[in-house]
Amino acid sequence: MQELSVIVYGRDVQGHLADCLDSVTGQLPEGAELVVAAVDDPAPTADVPGRVTVLALPRAISDEEARAAGGERASGEWLLFVHAKDRVPPGALRALxxxxxxxxxxxxxxxxxxxxxVRSTWHAAGIPGSDARLLAKAGDRDLALADCPDLLRVTPLLGNRALRAAFWRDHRDRLAATDERFAARAALVLAGRVTALQQVVLDERRLRAASLPPLTPEEYYAPVGEYEDLQRLMAGRGTPTGPRAVLYDVMATECMRIVARAGMPEPVGREFFRRASRAAVAWRPEGYRRPAGLEGIRRRLLEEDAYARYRAFQSVNHKRRGLKSAVRQRKRRIGAKVRDHRYRRELRRPVDPDLAVFSAYWDRGMACNPAAIAAKAAELAPRIHQVWVVSAAHAPLLPPGTDHVVPGSRRYWEVMARAKYLVNNVNFPNAVVKRPEAVHVMTHHGTPLKRMGLDQMEYPTASKGLNFRQLLARVDKWDYSVTSNSHSTRTWERAYPAHYVPLEYGYPRNDVFYRATAADIRAVRARLGITPGRRAVLYAPTHRDYEASWTPRLDLATLADRLGDDTVLLVRGHYFYGGAASPLAELRRSGRVIDVSTYDPVEDLCLAADALVTDYSSIMFDYANLDRPIVVYADDWEMYAKTRGVYFDLIAEAPGPVARTQDELTEILATGAWRDEASGKARAAFRRRFCEFDDGRAAERVVRRVFLGESDASLPPVIPVDERIPAPTPEEAARR
Incomplete structure (x- = not known):
């Protein structure tokens, strides 16, 4: 018997079945099978390392009948039903x-x-919803629905919930031949226990309404009947008040949304309202209180079956919102004209030769290469007055006394117009004018593994929303482009073609990897709460363009448990396992997992770590300067390379061991493989290629060339890689 059966079912709507099958066959793990219960006898599109069953179904069969047929043929202990139009994200099946x-x-x-x-439409892919918050609230506990009734608010799809096969068969009359939305919620009502998995396992494709047959009146009315059937099911099973109240609230909210947005013909809308009103009155839980505000007014009108008054209320509300929107737009237009006038006036004033503007990561604060350059400029060119561009949200985090401006403010446009030096690790906004006398330094913020700039044009997932003409207009403002290796120099010249001068000086932010002392490293580890003698592994995954929200790719609780108390994981990523119900809460309290997602600077984390685990993040190029072990966790390399595009084969040219599964990663970290001889040789080759100019004096070279006007010949020469002495390891620092 297989552990998991994936049942792809339904009609091949608009030709999406092949994509669905590809998404499953490309990752079907050992211990899983695929059952294809789709119309027109489709065949799998790839060789599959597991069992495949293809059912030939007649054209007249419904989605519900196809689902039931697939469930009957499945042999797994667990069933995952995926509609033929949807997809399964990489890594989801193994995690499930x-x-x-x-x-x-x-x-x-x-x-x-x-x-x-997540959901995808014709114009956007991988759009996250609000389910992650609900799942985080539940944690990884095994619980009854009454313990967490808000799970009824999770998007009602069968593709985002696995069902125990025995449970499915016990309740097949309610789960097999019914609408998917009803079946999805009924499964929660009927289940003895439920647990959450905080990982995306389904990419639901939402088809354009205009591309589908128009709904009949009965199809419009169906949601009301389904909610009433669910309430009857709950009543018959003696479900507690909590879940029934949540379902009632979901029903009322959705019914009002349908009335407002579905565009039903007037007679159909009136009848839908009448049926929804009857259900709202009949199933209102005892003690239930309507929401406050406008939503409460809508609910009252619904319960009173006051359709005409509701439409009048809706019309007034639309006019009120339209008027407020018009007022806001007018204010914005007037404000923009005033700001533009002031900016143009400032542009007519002389450039201030002693004024420098710094920014990093879209105005998030003092960080990265700009921060390292600013620090060295304060030392070598103290006449330069530094002003940082920082958003209002990040301004309170600046060191006391830091001169700064908030984007869009009056002084912002003044300093942008008059500054001699503009330093950023990303581009300044399009509206910023590059004056002939000004000097624009682009520092970048990483060595490119993934495709960048114009090289993204071949990859729609990565280039979505990019205006390449505007990008090139911003690039044309660069005077200097700072690089840390020849690979970056060549890549930037191709990806960002313009008349700037490459500064092959190294990344200033990496100077600290050669300047930090044993005392510095002990102090960082103490701030992070890492006790002496423990191994610290920094886990820093990157973003994936084909995922709208961050999908955890490792079960950190299991990894920490396998590695034992002598290892602490420093986890730097997006929001992950958060909240009081986090499955990592106990591990955090024990000090085995430390969430460093918001810790800055990241260079401190690198100094504190005995080893780095990453996937495709550019942090590997920086960390390599420390000559410490790096492990690459590449569970979805093929998908990443295909959708984002890459400049070289990381698997073949990795800086250390490569793991394709969590078990392989655990084995590497639990044995000596993470720092064996082969790992050292791979890292040495990687350092020679990608740490070419990083020797601890990059910031000095930039400041002397750009701010002091010194020639290249007079700058400190780059120390060869084999002659450099990185900062001591944590193990060495503990002995000093």
């Missing part, structure tokens, strides 16, 4: 299989594993 394989049997066994999902 691992989760269900670890669930206990017995009287209190889990019947439903509820996971996250």
């Amino acid at each position: 299989r691992d989760r269900v394989a670890g669930l206990p049997d017995g009287a209190e066994r889990v019947d439903v594993v509820l996971a996250d999902q």
Whole structure:
């Protein structure tokens, strides 16, 4: 028997079945099978390392009947139903299989594993919803629906929940031949226990309404009947008040949304309102209180079946919002004209030769290469007055006394117009004028593995929303481009073609990796709470363009448990396992996992870590300067390379061991493989190629050339890689 059966079912709507099958066959793990229960006898599109069953179904079959047929033929202990138009994100099936394989049997066994999902439309891919917050609230506990009734608010799809096969068969009359939305929620009502998996397992494709057949009146009315059937199911099972109240609230909210947005013909809208009103009155829980504000007024009108008054209320509300919007737009236009006038006036004034503007990461604060250059300029060119561009949200985090401006403010446009030096690790806004006397230094913020600039044009997922003409207009403002290796120099010249001068001086932010002392490293580890003698592993994954929200690719709780108390994981990523119900809460309290996602500067984390685990993040190029072990976790390399585009084969030219699964990663970290002889040789080759100009004096070279006007010949020469002495390791620092 397989652990997991993936059932792809339904009609091949608008030709999306092939994409769906590809998304499954490309990642079907051992211990899983694929059952294709789709119309017109499709065939899998790739060789699959597992069992595949293809059902030939007649054209007249419905989605519900196809789903039921697939469920009957499945042999797995757990079933995941995926509609033929949807897709399964990379890594999802392995994560789901691992989760269900670890669930206990017995009287209190889990019947439903509820996971996250994203949605895609014709114009956008991987759009996250609000389910992640609900799943985080539930944590990884095994619980009854009454313990967390808000799970009924999770998007009602069968593709984002795995069902125990025995549970499915026990309730097939309610789950197999019914609408997917009803079946998805009914599964939660019928389940003995439910658990959450905080990973995206489904990419739901939402088709354009205009591309589908128009709904009949009965299809419009169907949601009301489904909610009433669910309430009857709850009543018959004696479901507690909590879940029933949540379902009632979901029903009322959706019914009002349908009335407002569905564009129903007037007679159909009136009848829908009448049916929804009847359901709202009949199933209102005892003690239920309407929401406050406008939503409360809508609910009252619904309960009173006051359709005409609701439409009048809706019309007045639309006019009120339209008027407020018009007023806001007028204010914005007037404000923009005033700001433009002031900016143009400032541009007519002389450039201030002693004024420099710094920014980093879209105005997020003092960081990265600009911060290192600013610090060295304060030392070598103290006449330069420095002003940082920082957003209002990040301004309170600046060191006391830092002169700064908020984007869009009056003084912002003044300093942008008059500054001699403009230093940034990303581009300044399009509206910023580059004056002939000004000097623009682009420092960048990483060595490129992924495709950048014009090289992204071949990759729609990566270039979505980019205006390449505007990009080149911004690039044309550069005078200097700072690089840390020849690979970057060549890449930037191709990806950003313009008449700037490459400064092959190294990345200033990496100077600290050669300047830090043993005392500095001990101090950083103390601030992070890493006790002496423990191994610290920094886990820093990168963003994926094909995911709208960050998908955890490692089960950190299991990894920390396998590595033991002698290892602490420094986790730097997007929001992850947050909240009081976090499955990592106990590990955090024990000091085995430290969330450093918001810790700055990141260079401190590198200094504190004995080893780095990353996927495709440019942090690997910086960390290599320390000559410490690097492990690459590349579970979705093929997907990443295909969708984002890359400049070289990381698997073949990695800076250390490469793991393709969590078990392989655990084995590397649990044995000596993470720092063995082969790892050292791979790292040495990587350092020679990508740490070419980083020797601890990059910031000095930039300041002397740009701010002091010294020639290249007079600058400190780059020390060869083999002759450099990086900062001591934590192990060495502890002995000094």
